[in-house]
Amino acid sequence: MSNVVTITGVKKLYKMGSETVAALNGVDLKIDAGEFVALMGPSGSGKSTLMNILGCLDRPTVGSYKLLGQEVSGLGDDELARIRNKTIGFVFQNFNLLPKLTSLENVALPAVYAGIGSSKRLELAMAALKKVSLDDRAQHLPSELSGGQRQRVAIARAIAMHPAILMADEPTGNLDTKSTGEIMQIFRDLHAAGSTIILVTHEPDIAQAADRQILVKDGQITKDISRGSDEIIDIV
Amino acid sequence: MLFTELLKMAALSLVANKMRTLLTMLGIIIGVAAVIAMVSVGMGVKKNVVDSISRLGSNMLVIMSGSSNRGGMRGAAGSVTTLTYADAEAIKDKIKYVAHVSPTVQGSYQVVYGHENWNTTVTGVIPEYVSVQSLEVQNGLFFGEHDVDVRNRVAVIGATVATNLFDSVNPVGKKIRIGNAPYTIIGVLKSKGQSAGGQDQDDVVLIPLTTAQERLLGITHVRSINVQVTDADKMNEVQSNIEKLLRQRHRIRAGAEDDFNVRNLTSIMETMSSTTTMITLLLGSIAGISLIVGGIGIMNIMMVSVTERTREIGIRKAIGATYNSIMMQFLIESTMISIIGGLIGIVIGVGVAQAISKFGNFTTVISGLSIAASFGFSLFVGIFFGMLPARKAARLDPIDALRYE
Numbered sequence: 001m002s003n004v005v006t007i008t009g010v011k012k013l014y015k016m017g018s019e020t021v022a023a024l025n026g027v028d029l030k031i032d033a034g035e036f037v038a039l040m041g042p043s044g045s046g047k048s049t050l051m052n053i054l055g056c057l058d059r060p061t062v063g064s065y066k067l068l069g070q071e072v073s074g075l076g077d078d079e080l081a082r083i084r085n086k087t088i089g090f091v092f093q094n095f096n097l098l099p100k101l102t103s104l105e106n107v108a109l110p111a112v113y114a115g116i117g118s119s120k121r122l123e124l125a126m127a128a129l130k131k132v133s134l135d136d137r138a139q140h141l142p143s144e145l146s147g148g149q150r151q152r153v154a155i156a157r158a159i160a161m162h163p164a165i166l167m168a169d170e171p172t173g174n175l176d177t178k179s180t181g182e183i184m185q186i187f188r189d190l191h192a193a194g195s196t197i198i199l200v201t202h203e204p205d206i207a208q209a210a211d212r213q214i215l216v217k218d219g220q221i222t223k224d225i226s227r228g229s230d231e232i233i234d235i236v
Numbered sequence: 237m238l239f240t241e242l243l244k245m246a247a248l249s250l251v252a253n254k255m256r257t258l259l260t261m262l263g264i265i266i267g268v269a270a271v272i273a274m275v276s277v278g279m280g281v282k283k284n285v286v287d288s289i290s291r292l293g294s295n296m297l298v299i300m301s302g303s304s305n306r307g308g309m310r311g312a313a314g315s316v317t318t319l320t321y322a323d324a325e326a327i328k329d330k331i332k333y334v335a336h337v338s339p340t341v342q343g344s345y346q347v348v349y350g351h352e353n354w355n356t357t358v359t360g361v362i363p364e365y366v367s368v369q370s371l372e373v374q375n376g377l378f379f380g381e382h383d384v385d386v387r388n389r390v391a392v393i394g395a396t397v398a399t400n401l402f403d404s405v406n407p408v409g410k411k412i413r414i415g416n417a418p419y420t421i422i423g424v425l426k427s428k429g430q431s432a433g434g435q436d437q438d439d440v441v442l443i444p445l446t447t448a449q450e451r452l453l454g455i456t457h458v459r460s461i462n463v464q465v466t467d468a469d470k471m472n473e474v475q476s477n478i479e480k481l482l483r484q485r486h487r488i489r490a491g492a493e494d495d496f497n498v499r500n501l502t503s504i505m506e507t508m509s510s511t512t513t514m515i516t517l518l519l520g521s522i523a524g525i526s527l528i529v530g531g532i533g534i535m536n537i538m539m540v541s542v543t544e545r546t547r548e549i550g551i552r553k554a555i556g557a558t559y560n561s562i563m564m565q566f567l568i569e570s571t572m573i574s575i576i577g578g579l580i581g582i583v584i585g586v587g588v589a590q591a592i593s594k595f596g597n598f599t600t601v602i603s604g605l606s607i608a609a610s611f612g613f614s615l616f617v618g619i620f621f622g623m624l625p626a627r628k629a630a631r632l633d634p635i636d637a638l639r640y641e
Contacts, residue, residue, distance in 0.1 A: 030243065057554065057634050078558040085556020096551045100252055112241045113556040156557065 002165055004196050005031040005054060010073075012049050012209035012219075023049040024060070026218035031198065033164075035189040038210035039200045043186030046219040051200050055088050055167045056080045068111075068164055085113050089158030095143040095150045097157070103129060104138040107157045114161065128156040132186055148179030155186055159195070166190065169200045184209050210217070238561060246568040253541075260537045261577035263530025264614050268581025269588060270523035271610035272602065276589035278516025279601035281618070283549050285512055288430075289505040295468050296337075296368070296501040297475055299323075299461040302494055317457035318495050321445060324461045331477045333470040338368040339458040341448050347441060348413040349401040356397055356412055358441045360448025368462050376408040376423030384444040387451055389584060392423040394438035412441075415452050419443060471502055522607065524613065531576070531617030534570050538625035542566065549629050550637025559630045566626035568621065574618025578611045585610070 012024040017144050023046045031037055041047035052058035053065060056072060059080075065073045072083060084090075086121045089110075108125035116124070129135045132152040142150050151171060158166055168187065172180040188209060191197055199210055215223035250257045301319040324339035341360040346353055362384050367370070371378075379390050391412065398407050411418045428437040449455055465474045475498050482496055542549070549562060586602055593600040 031319070052635055056555075081553060081556050081558045084554060090554050092638070096547070096554070098548060098551060100248060109552070112238065112556045113552075113558070113561060116240050118241075 002033055002069075003030050004033045004035075005029065005051075006064075006066040007060075008064045010065060011060070012046070012052065012053065013061040015071060022219050024053070025065070026217075027216075027221055029214070029221060031165075031196065032195055034191075034194050035212060036187070036197045036210045037199065038207035038213045039198055039216065040204075040207055040213060041204060041216035042124055042202065045216045046153045047200060047216040049219075050216055051167060051169060051198070054081045054128070054165070054198060055090060081113075085110055086161055087164045089161065089163040089166045091154050091166070091168040091170040091171045092160045093152070093173040095142070095154045095174075096148075096149060099142055102139050102141055103153045103156075106142070106153055107160050110157065110161045116204070122161050125156070128160040129153070131159065131190075146179070147175050148182055151175060151183050152186065153232065154188075155183070159190065164196060166195050166197045167200070171199070172201075172203075172204075172206055180206070198225060239564070240297070242561065242565050242568055245565055246572055249541075249545075250569060250572060254565040256537060256541075258571060259345060260534055261573050261580070263533035264527065264574050264577030264583040265530075266615070267523065267530040267587035268529030268578050268610045268614050269615075270526050271520055271613075272512060272582060272585025272606055272637045273592070273600075274519035274523040275516055275606035275610075276596070276600040276602045277477070277592065278512065278519045279603055279606075280514035280593070280599040282516060284507055285508045286505060286601050289501060289508060295465040295471060295616075297463040297471065297478065298501065299463065299478065299496055300499065301457065301459070302438050302496045309388045317455070317456050319482075320456060321449070321458055323482060323485060324458065326481060327461065327463060327478055331474060333466045333474050335461055335466045336364045336368045336462075338362060338462040338464075338465040339460070340365070340462070341445060341453060341455065341457075341571060343458050345414050345451050345452075347401065347440075349407075349410060352401045356439050356441055358443060358448065358452065359394055360445040360452070361442050365442065365462075368464050369638045371428075372426040374426040375406065376421070378423050378442075378606075379444055384446050386443055387431050387447045389417060389419045389447060389451065390422050390444065391419040392425060392442045393421055394440040395427040396438040397441055398424050411592075414441065414443070417451065424521065447535045453454050466475060468502060471500055472569065475500060524610075526616055527610070527613055530614070531574075532619040534573055534618060535621035535624060538566060538570050538622055540630065541569075542625045542629040545629075546632060546637045550634050550640065551634050552639060553632070553634035562632075563626045566629045568624050570622025571615065571618045573620075574614045578614040581614065582607055582611060584609035588600060605637040 007027055007029040010024055011022055012029045014023060015019045027050060039047055039051060053060050056081075059075075060073050062071065064071060067083065067087060072080065075083070097126065098109070101109070103160050104125050107128050108121045109119040119139070126135060128139065129138055132155050133150065134149060134152050134156065137145060137149060137153075142153065145153065155171075171187075172183050175183060185204065187197055187199065197210075199206070201207055211227045213223070213225050214221055299319065301317065321339050324337045325432050328334060328337040338361060343358050344355065345358045349357070361477075363378060363380055363492040366373075366378050373392065376392070378392055379388065382388075383390055391414070393407060401407070402410065405419045406446065407424055408423050413419070414422060417555070425438070425440070430436060445458070449458075463474070463478065465471050478498055479494065483494065486495055488495065552562060589602050592598055
């Protein structure tokens, strides 16, 4: 299988007054197409920074990030925006849907920025909504949906453009147990259908759904276990 | 494709905040309306002035007798009596590009009809006076060449005189007394209203020039000669030819002063119209300041809106909005505010201008240029003052923006 993500020697440094703080301090990571990876770590571990870099929202200070074989660490803001648009789908903890747009319009939004025509766009959006079984709520506003439904709309928006990577940042953090189960089922289904998924979480139960669990601590990857291993990740 | 979507987004967010949009627009509406209304008032003043000057007759030269100068002692203008009816006829015969020549004499008299009397200006004129002064006879006739030749005691009166002496009776055919002699009224002039100087142009009695000179005033000279030139371009040429001719006829030696002077009404009109243009510009630019203030209002609200919508901007950026598409979205919003505000302002401005002319009894001229200029300026203001907030939105870092609560 080909590598979707290849990160070598990535550091992210911040200047705090006279000191330099490393949020990431030399991370190497490869993720293959079709993998379901859980990214774990306590808060302050650099897990969010790593996710931002993986999601092309941020650039590493040092090191190389190849996404689908393309070096993206040196790209400009607009080029990164285009990569986020076409190659990466985001699912956030607090859904981040636009409140004034219907489900369908929210899901169609990435296609707007890709410059896709309106009929094709709605077709893509409708197909994505079908995958999360919310096609019957296409004309509802986010405020008319339950938390679980909102997150499903957000997942539909993330997969509408058929991205190479689906990134989910604590997707079940704001949901009840029942909805959590539904959302995780959708991720498993998407994974079974071949999607590459990176799931950021600090709940071991949620991480269990993934094939591979990566623990980030103090800006470095301290554990990287594939399913079947006896090791248990204890994030504390 | 993306542009039409950005248009829709901008429209949606303006509609979502109707009250705020309206209040922001108000600055532009008032600005544009003020510019249009103020300029229309200024243009109205200009039209009034130009009209009343040209009502005196366009392309007009006025020859007045000059002041006497005996041994260094100078008299009042018109104190010499060298200008005659014959001078007028000579100008008409000998000088090219002259359309009409109208010599006049004047005196103030008590005019009597029955028990009514009225003090007014009696002017001795020849029939050409009608075309030179653009007069119209409403009732009856104007006198002809024959009346001038035989010094007939006939009179044409203005509307004010008619009202004061005759009230509702038809004056034509009635006899009035001027200086104890009876004159038959043969016509009443159509009302011309006030002149630029505030004079009542209807308070006149016109009688044949020769009758006035010989039977009323007992003089042989004329007070002034109005000369209408066929072509505005020939004004200066005609003026200098008249000066030459009159110097020759009055036997004025080279180097001596003229005993008459020639005034050019066109140049007076040019001065007046350039003055009123300045007034119009001044009014317009003062109103234009309110447009700038309106633009600052747009900037203010857009800044608040960008801050409020930081999270939305973060979401849009995360899913692939580029710098330009965010910039455009906000710029379109501010431009839409200024376009719609500008259009409403045009409607209100035109309405106010019409209301002023209807209820304020004041001529206003709505000019297409002022509409276009104020609309163009409001558009510019919208784009210019929208730029800063739009840039602020477009430069937001997606990570920070997504984290914004």
